[in-house]
Amino acid sequence: MNDTNVLDVQGLMTELGRQARIAARLLARAPTEQKNSALAAAADALRQGRDAIAQANAVDMAAAAAKGLSGAMLDRLLLNEQRVEAMAKGLEEIARLPDPVGREMARWQRPNGLDIARVRVPLGVIGIIYESRPNVTADAGALCLKAGNAAILRGGSESFYSSQAILACLQRGLSAAGLPPDCIQMVPTADRAAVGIMLRMTEFIDVIVPRGGRSLIERVIAESRIPLFQHLEGVCHTYVDGAADLEMARRVVMNAKMRRTGICGATETLLVDRRVSASHLPVLVRDLLDAGCEVRGDEATRAVDARVHPVTEEDWRTEYLDAIISVKVVDGVKAAIEHIERYGSHHTEAIVTADEAAAAEFLAAVDSAIVLHNASTQFADGGEFGMGAEIGISTGKLHARGPVGVEQLTSFKYVVRGSGQVRS
Amino acid sequence: MNDTNVLDVQGLMTELGRQARIAARLLARAPTEQKNSALAAAADALRQGRDAIAQANAVDMAAAAAKGLSGAMLDRLLLNEQRVEAMAKGLEEIARLPDPVGREMARWQRPNGLDIARVRVPLGVIGIIYESRPNVTADAGALCLKAGNAAILRGGSESFYSSQAILACLQRGLSAAGLPPDCIQMVPTADRAAVGIMLRMTEFIDVIVPRGGRSLIERVIAESRIPLFQHLEGVCHTYVDGAADLEMARRVVMNAKMRRTGICGATETLLVDRRVSASHLPVLVRDLLDAGCEVRGDEATRAVDARVHPVTEEDWRTEYLDAIISVKVVDGVKAAIEHIERYGSHHTEAIVTADEAAAAEFLAAVDSAIVLHNASTQFADGGEFGMGAEIGISTGKLHARGPVGVEQLTSFKYVVRGSGQVRS
Numbered sequence: 084m085n086d087t088n089v090l091d092v093q094g095l096m097t098e099l100g101r102q103a104r105i106a107a108r109l110l111a112r113a114p115t116e117q118k119n120s121a122l123a124a125a126a127d128a129l130r131q132g133r134d135a136i137a138q139a140n141a142v143d144m145a146a147a148a149a150k151g152l153s154g155a156m157l158d159r160l161l162l163n164e165q166r167v168e169a170m171a172k173g174l175e176e177i178a179r180l181p182d183p184v185g186r187e188m189a190r191w192q193r194p195n196g197l198d199i200a201r202v203r204v205p206l207g208v209i210g211i212i213y214e215s216r217p218n219v220t221a222d223a224g225a226l227c228l229k230a231g232n233a234a235i236l237r238g239g240s241e242s243f244y245s246s247q248a249i250l251a252c253l254q255r256g257l258s259a260a261g262l263p264p265d266c267i268q269m270v271p272t273a274d275r276a277a278v279g280i281m282l283r284m285t286e287f288i289d290v291i292v293p294r295g296g297r298s299l300i301e302r303v304i305a306e307s308r309i310p311l312f313q314h315l316e317g318v319c320h321t322y323v324d325g326a327a328d329l330e331m332a333r334r335v336v337m338n339a340k341m342r343r344t345g346i347c348g349a350t351e352t353l354l355v356d357r358r359v360s361a362s363h364l365p366v367l368v369r370d371l372l373d374a375g376c377e378v379r380g381d382e383a384t385r386a387v388d389a390r391v392h393p394v395t396e397e398d399w400r401t402e403y404l405d406a407i408i409s410v411k412v413v414d415g416v417k418a419a420i421e422h423i424e425r426y427g428s429h430h431t432e433a434i435v436t437a438d439e440a441a442a443a444e445f446l447a448a449v450d451s452a453i454v455l456h457n458a459s460t461q462f463a464d465g466g467e468f469g470m471g472a473e474i475g476i477s478t479g480k481l482h483a484r485g486p487v488g489v490e491q492l493t494s495f496k497y498v499v500r501g502s503g504q505v506r507s
Numbered sequence: 508m509n510d511t512n513v514l515d516v517q518g519l520m521t522e523l524g525r526q527a528r529i530a531a532r533l534l535a536r537a538p539t540e541q542k543n544s545a546l547a548a549a550a551d552a553l554r555q556g557r558d559a560i561a562q563a564n565a566v567d568m569a570a571a572a573a574k575g576l577s578g579a580m581l582d583r584l585l586l587n588e589q590r591v592e593a594m595a596k597g598l599e600e601i602a603r604l605p606d607p608v609g610r611e612m613a614r615w616q617r618p619n620g621l622d623i624a625r626v627r628v629p630l631g632v633i634g635i636i637y638e639s640r641p642n643v644t645a646d647a648g649a650l651c652l653k654a655g656n657a658a659i660l661r662g663g664s665e666s667f668y669s670s671q672a673i674l675a676c677l678q679r680g681l682s683a684a685g686l687p688p689d690c691i692q693m694v695p696t697a698d699r700a701a702v703g704i705m706l707r708m709t710e711f712i713d714v715i716v717p718r719g720g721r722s723l724i725e726r727v728i729a730e731s732r733i734p735l736f737q738h739l740e741g742v743c744h745t746y747v748d749g750a751a752d753l754e755m756a757r758r759v760v761m762n763a764k765m766r767r768t769g770i771c772g773a774t775e776t777l778l779v780d781r782r783v784s785a786s787h788l789p790v791l792v793r794d795l796l797d798a799g800c801e802v803r804g805d806e807a808t809r810a811v812d813a814r815v816h817p818v819t820e821e822d823w824r825t826e827y828l829d830a831i832i833s834v835k836v837v838d839g840v841k842a843a844i845e846h847i848e849r850y851g852s853h854h855t856e857a858i859v860t861a862d863e864a865a866a867a868e869f870l871a872a873v874d875s876a877i878v879l880h881n882a883s884t885q886f887a888d889g890g891e892f893g894m895g896a897e898i899g900i901s902t903g904k905l906h907a908r909g910p911v912g913v914e915q916l917t918s919f920k921y922v923v924r925g926s927g928q929v930r931s
Binding site: 108111112191193197199204206207289290310328331334335337338339342424435442446447448450451452453454455456457458459461462464467468469479480481482484485494495496497498499500501502503504505506 | 535617621623630755763879882883885888893908919927929930
């Protein structure tokens with residue numbers, strides 16, 4: 084790449100940012116009905132644009148196949164009729180969510196008569212950097228729109244044409260509702276320099292949401308000058324306490340690990356109280372092995388089944404995102420908490436127990452975005468929380484923690500109403 | 508400074524960070540009474556430590572005088588009996604504030620029986636970087652403590668000994684209440700490298716709060732890898748609308764500019780609707796001039812009084828923090844909003860008007876942390892908002908916007924209670 088090119092990309096990005104700011108100002112005050120009608124029109128445009136999307140997707144798929152991408156990668160990239168319909172339905176679902184903007188979060192009077200309200204407002208401009216799944220274009224763009232934010236999307240180069248085709252539908256929806264198409268923009272180049280520039284556009288972007296694998300997130304964390312909503316990884320734990328009901332523990336552990344192994348809320352480490360290492364541990368381990376899960380255990384765990392592999396220190400820190408689990412026998416709830424504090428990623432952890440005191444201790448002491456008692460870690464999801472669609476899960480402690488839905492994509496301001504008060 | 512020195516400071520800071528994390532974990536679960544009794548004991552220790560504080564302050568004052576610091580700087584540094592008492596009272600006030608930690612912010616049930624609560628938890632470790640006022644040591648340390656956070660303080664080198672003496676009192680209070688003194692620590696060196704290291708301690712510090720002049724804040728923004736609660740400046744506006752009552756406008760404008768000119772909520776620019784440029788503008792300008800305020804105005808403003816200086820483009824962006832005001836005649840509320848959007852700092856802006864529609868337009872469109880109708884911008888203060896003491900005002904949109912009090916120094920987590928639920 085030569086310098087001229089960098090300058091071009093810089094100019095391009097600045098223009099994108101400027102347009103986003105202008106759009107965001109308009110969008111911040113757009114009525115709920117207008118935003119919802121844009122979402123509905125975009126859903127229609129997606130359905131009507133099926134063929135164009137399929138053609139664009141075919142170009143991406145051919146290029147990806149030529150590059151020798153894996154079957155799993157190709158599957159992520161694929162947009163069939165069913166997936167386009169799912170995107171359209173997703174937009175309609177977001178339209179049905181309550182609009183957070185303008186809502187009074189609190190309101191109180193001061194002794195001097197001042198009336199103070201805390202009112203939700205949009206954040207402004209959200210940048211989303213993602214990888215191969217083109218459907219993120221629709222989901223993320225729509226969530227930002229609903230919360231009154233302009234979006235600047237940067238998809239993976241593999242899905243470039245598919246994402247552009249989806250974007251065209253979203254923008255058709257915006258135009259149909261009388262909103263500027265620049266409310267949702269996409270970086271119009273696959274040039275990797277664009278990401279670096281985007282991460283430094285503090286003047287134009289208020290928050291960056293990176294969605295993708297570890298290397299993407301790590302790059303974004305290292306380079307971004309803009310605040311992030313992100314989680315690097317979900318090394319989630321399920322702790323089976325000495326007072327756990329065995330049948331409940333079996334059900335919860337199996338679901339937490341095996342329902343879907345590739346999501347961030349999947350349990351990666353099982354901690355079992357030594358008090359039930361004879362009664363519960365063998366059953367739990369056998370269940371997992373029989374379900375096709377590789378088990379890597381400490382000595383106590385290996386003692387219960389010959390199929391258990393030895394665990395390494397590295398395993399405790401590993402997010403497998405696969406049918407693999409690390410298992411450790413611990414001395415009660417305090418030891419479980421210590422293990423999680425040392426190796427966890429502050430994402431989601433669960434305790435299974437009938438002992439209310441142990442549960443209370445666990446829920447209070449574990450410093451994670453989500454802590455559960457007698458439930459599967461796979462519930463770590465905005466939809467399952469009743470928050471509607473989410474743009475991701477945040478393990479940061481500032482602003483948004485846990486599922487990031489429309490409400491978390493807003494800020495607030497203080498609106499103070501007086502009758503001529505001055506400060507003494 | 509040689510390399511060995513840098514290494515020493517690095518080691519020192521890492522140790523500080525490690526201790527803060529350990530203290531924060533304990534403090535996160537400390538009962539309200541224990542935190543309050545630490546604050547009460549610290550207040551007593553300040554009163555009893557008056558003499559030691561005075562001696563330490565005398566060392567700082569002598570060094571500052573020898574360095575030729577200005578009278579204003581020396582005054583900021585001075586700790587007399589009255590100021591020590593004010594600090595002690597401040598701690599007692601913070602003890603009386605409600606404890607945000609553990610409070611349920613929301614709680615709901617899901618159709619599958621899951622019970623989800625959003626519960627306030629401390630942020631963790633807060634780093635505070637400040638300049639010459641040694642009393643920040645007590646205020647900031649106490650606010651962090653009340654919200655269950657460990658604090659790492661980095662005061663100005665001029666107040667080094669004074670701050671250390673205050674810190675000793677705070678730590679005495681912590682010990683008396685059975686809390687680790689490391690809940691509030693201070694960087695034990697005036698070495699400037701310590702700040703750079705602190706700003707990169709992402710592993711140990713969750714938020715940095717810079718308090719000081721523009722050059723300090725700019726350095727922190729440029730270097731920090733840790734999220735900030737900060738405002739760079741408060742270029743605050745008061746807009747006197749065509750429908751403003753003249754007497755109310757006079758009272759509000761005078762207070763907004765002149766009550767205290769050195770605070771961030773002081774009005775720096777007065778915008779006056781052209782419709783009242785004949786009736787209101789001359790009176791407002793004369794009031795300000797007569798009160799000793801320098802007025803820099805556009806042509807229309809200069810026409811009303813010969814004492815008005817010409818205004819430059821630069822003035823519109825300037826936070827004077829002094830008895831100087833820039834004045835512009837604008838064509839109604841929309842033009843006022845445009846001016847604020849272009850030149851403002853998203854801090855605090857007020858409209859004076861009897862026209863409810865104009866007020867509603869202003870309050871909705873102005874994108875600032877605080878917007879006021881018929882009240883002085885000098886109300887931009889956590890105490891005036893009824894939030895108790897504040898650690899500062901944030902102009903950022905994430906997490907904390909406006910006054911940053913104990914509540915804003917917390918995060919939350921989701922506590923999910925089930926009866927064996929698994930995700931389908």
